[in-house]
Amino acid sequence: MAGISGSGAVSGIPVVDLSTFLAENDGAAVGDEIRNQKKKAIMEVVKEACSVYGFFQIVNHGVPLQLMDRAFQVSAQFFDFPLDEKLTFGSRPGATLPAGYNRHPFDCPDKHKNDYLFLLRPSNPFFVAYPAKPPHLREVAEEVFTSLIETGSLIEGIINDSLGLPCGLLKQELDSDSSWDFMLAHRYFPEIDGVTNGLTAHEDSNAFTLLFQDDVGGLEVWRNGEWIPVTPEPGAIVVNVGDLIQVLSNNKFKSATHRVVRPKGKSRYSYTYFHSVSVEKLVEPLPQFTEEVGELPKYRKFRFGEYLHLKKMGVVHPPERPEDIIHVTHYSIN
Numbered sequence: 001m002a003g004i005s006g007s008g009a010v011s012g013i014p015v016v017d018l019s020t021f022l023a024e025n026d027g028a029a030v031g032d033e034i035r036n037q038k039k040k041a042i043m044e045v046v047k048e049a050c051s052v053y054g055f056f057q058i059v060n061h062g063v064p065l066q067l068m069d070r071a072f073q074v075s076a077q078f079f080d081f082p083l084d085e086k087l088t089f090g091s092r093p094g095a096t097l098p099a100g101y102n103r104h105p106f107d108c109p110d111k112h113k114n115d116y117l118f119l120l121r122p123s124n125p126f127f128v129a130y131p132a133k134p135p136h137l138r139e140v141a142e143e144v145f146t147s148l149i150e151t152g153s154l155i156e157g158i159i160n161d162s163l164g165l166p167c168g169l170l171k172q173e174l175d176s177d178s179s180w181d182f183m184l185a186h187r188y189f190p191e192i193d194g195v196t197n198g199l200t201a202h203e204d205s206n207a208f209t210l211l212f213q214d215d216v217g218g219l220e221v222w223r224n225g226e227w228i229p230v231t232p233e234p235g236a237i238v239v240n241v242g243d244l245i246q247v248l249s250n251n252k253f254k255s256a257t258h259r260v261v262r263p264k265g266k267s268r269y270s271y272t273y274f275h276s277v278s279v280e281k282l283v284e285p286l287p288q289f290t291e292e293v294g295e296l297p298k299y300r301k302f303r304f305g306e307y308l309h310l311k312k313m314g315v316v317h318p319p320e321r322p323e324d325i326i327h328v329t330h331y332s333i334n
């Protein structure tokens with residue numbers, strides 16, 4: 001099928017080529033009709049992928065691959081600095097969004113699974129200064145942020161249309177100025193003593209996530225009782241649906257459970273961009289998926305910041321019983 005390819009499709013998670021969307025204004029001699037057919041085919045694949053897996057990958061997405069190479073270089077340089085130095089950029093204790101350098105789990109120095117830099121834009125109230133070293137980190141990270149925000153806007157439109165929503169509706173729902181979007185540069189340590197957990201199974205709370213992973217692998221998605229690897233595809237961005245889209249679409253699109261398994265003998269690096277909304281945002285299923293189609297809402301209305309707070313409490317003070325961990329189903333109407 002036009003625009004869909006790649007070895008990622010082996011696991012069933014499709015790889016979608018976005019060049020049709022980017023070629024729109026470059027004067028390429030492709031007729032409107034062919035372009036529209038290709039776009040329609042892509043929408044169908046995205047719709048299926050988001051309903052079944054909550055995951056797909058994109059190539060020819062417009063983010064320069066050289067920029068991503070530089071981004072991986074500078075983050076690896078940063079993570080190699082001594083801990084004391086990195087901790088001078090440590091996140092503020094108790095901040096709703098932990099901008100700065102973080103380790104996970106933060107209170108078990110000999111059991112770290114990963115460390116990461118949490119980056120916000122200056123317009124966000126929780127913004128903290130970027131690390132001053134390595135010298136190009138700020139410049140490169142800001143460039144990546146800008147580029148991923150642009151790709152995010154394209155994906156937002158594709159998800160909007162795949163859901164059959166009126167043009168631009170998701171953009172309106174999900175704030176427009178990216179002030180609440182954030183980015184993580186991650187390093188996962190090699191497995192130690194057979195302990196392979198790098199990032200525990202979870203769903204992303206935000207609308208959707210864009211992820212660059214290096215060629216080490218380890219990202220997995222839960223489907224039908226088994227973990228499916230999201231195989232690294234050269235130059236590809238992994239896209240996954242988050243809780244906000246799951247709620248807005250009244251469960252039409254799925255916020256997939258995923259995790260990271262740590263590699264043997266080497267570290268793994270990733271860059272993740274989270275398309276998100278203000279903590280004040282009130283979230284509930286859209287009328288297009290409820291009253292307009294005669295279906296009952298599957299969630300009650302909640303404030304996004306309250307949900308983030310409940311989730312964070314579960315990380316800082318993990319409950320004894322896994323079933324007490326807060327998921328978005330906390331707001332489900334049964």
Ligand SMILES: O=C(O)CCC(=O)C(=O)O
Pocket residue numbers: 184186199204211213219258260270271272
């Ligand atoms: O690093 C990765 O591959 C996944 C990161 C992730 O799932 C997250 O930060 O929510």
Ligand SMILES: [Fe+2]
Pocket residue numbers: 202203204258
């Ligand atoms: Fe995630």
